[in-house]
Amino acid sequence: HDTVAHSRFTSSKRVVTLSHFSNTLSVADDYVLVNDSPRITDYDKSKVYINAFLKKTKNSLIGLNTAIPFDAHNIFYTDRNGNVSTSVISDIPKKSGRSSFKILQINPRYSIMGGWKYGFNAGYYSKLSNFLRYDSNTGVYNLKIDFMGLYMDIGSDYYELVVVLPEGATDIKTIIPFDVDSETFSTVYKHLDFFGRKQVLIKKKNVSTELSTPIIVSYKLPVYNQIVKPVLVSLLIFVVFSLSIFSARSSFSQKKVSTIVLIDISALIITNFKWWY
Secondary structure, eight states: OOTGGGEEEEEEEEEEEEETTTTEEEEEEEEEEEEOSOOOOSOOHHHHHHHHHTTOOOSOBOOEEEEEETTOEEEEEEETTEEOOOOEEEEOOOSSSOOSEEEEEEOOSSOBOTTOEEEEEEEEEEEGGGTEEEETTTTEEEEEEESSOOBTTOOEEEEEEEEEEEETOEEEEEEOSSOOSEEEEEEEOOTTOSSOEEEEEEEEEEEOGGGOOEEEEEEEOOHHHHHHHHHHHHHHHHHHHHHHHHHHTSOHHHHHHHHHHHHHHHHHHHHTGGGOO
């Protein structure tokens, strides 16, 4: 039985976040999978595990494969109960040079039987330079990414793609080689953002794997927008440490409380520094 052919995502969402400062592109997927094969009757857990071990499962889905960039790191796979440690990552052999991608094999905690649903999240981090090109003549950045992640040959009833651009991005345009249901632009705030980041939200119903094709998101990011946040945050850190020094002149009890609070704030700022773009 070809269980994959009878499976579908009732909903799926991919969030792509860009960071110029750390040269990072992060991808986070959220999927709800349903197995439309005939609903199982007289479920016996022991028989299911034995059949899975013997590879004699019928109408059940035991795993999914998806391609991820060759340099992907901080790879995660979780379901509604938390982290799942059964995923496997394998490199694709190439005759010459290094492969451009590797395979993430997602193995759920249990076989997805006919009529069952399974929600999971998966994602990774990769170098932004693998997907981003800069046109020095026009001052435009062009981001080229796949419209959707390809999990076997499974389509989706409802799909959302969210692209979160660096703070200060302007003149945002998209090139999508097919029709979509909607495309909206909004502003979101993340990790010490002062003015917010532009976000592109693309929605489409009844998405097949044939639409796993590249799209382009272009934008401009003026130099002054790239340096304004480091300047503002540097001033913030200066103020924090100045207050810390000032608090040292207070009474011992006041100094103890104030210094701990200020150090915690400073640590939070420094920890999130790489996400400022």
